[in-house]
Amino acid sequence: MRPDKRKPARPGSQGIALSPCVSIRFKLRAKICEIAWDPPSGAPNREQPYSVDDPLPYTVSVFNEAVLDHFRNPRNAGDLPDATATVEVSNPVCGDILRLAVRVAEARIVAARFRAEGCVASIASSSVLTSLLTGKPAAEAGRITAEEISDALGGLPPATFHAAQLCADAVRALLPKIS
Numbered sequence: 184m185r186p187d188k189r190k191p192a193r194p195g196s197q198g199i200a201l202s203p204c205v206s207i208r209f210k211l212r213a214k215i216c217e218i219a220w221d222p223p224s225g226a227p228n229r230e231q232p233y234s235v236d237d238p239l240p241y242t243v244s245v246f247n248e249a250v251l252d253h254f255r256n257p258r259n260a261g262d263l264p265d266a267t268a269t270v271e272v273s274n275p276v277c278g279d280i281l282r283l284a285v286r287v288a289e290a291r292i293v294a295a296r297f298r299a300e301g302c303v304a305s306i307a308s309s310s311v312l313t314s315l316l317t318g319k320p321a322a323e324a325g326r327i328t329a330e331e332i333s334d335a336l337g338g339l340p341p342a343t344f345h346a347a348q349l350c351a352d353a354v355r356a357l358l359p360k361i362s
Contacts, residue, residue, distance in 0.1 A: 249337040250307045257306055259313035263296035268360035272353045274345055279305040283353040285316060287361050292316050292324055304336075304343035311335045312350040321361045327354050 246254075263269075263284035273280045279301030286294040295313040299306050311332055316324050329347040333339040339347055 253307035304346035
């Protein structure tokens with residue numbers, strides 16, 4: 184249904200508008216998921232009830248398995264006691280925030296931890312960044328780029344590349360504190 188013609192969610196159900204053409208309504212107690220598809224081409228509107236256990240048609244993952252793995256199981260997440268340096272960077276456009284802490288010993292980064300608030304790509308990129316930083320000399324850490332972070336995740340979609348750029352910004356902010 185078009186947004187201006189969409190019915191309000193009924194009691195006991197939750198609705199999600201995926202786009203002006205696609206909406207999903209979940210009937211929680213009945214374990215039913217209704218998908219409404221209203222294409223702009225003028226084709227007839229179809230509502231098809233699906234069981235929660237049925238696979239949904241046209242399901243496409245935006246992220247690859249590497250990104251999802253780092254999101255679901257982030258490496259080096261949390262605070263770092265005895266951190267040599269800590270920086271916090273943010274992206275004012277999307278609202279992502281990354282707090283990066285490292286411990287340096289004998290001119291090498293021996294530990295790195297992060298705390299991130301943001302999208303899936305932001306958390307996954309932060310996880311990869313800490314893995315890339317650990318064990319590197321400070322001068323070599325400065326060579327980490329957003330492209331390298333994205334490549335380590337199997338390539339981020341253009342719409343989420345900002346997450347890798349946020350991590351690269353954190354490294355640039357960190358360098359003066361550890362050099």
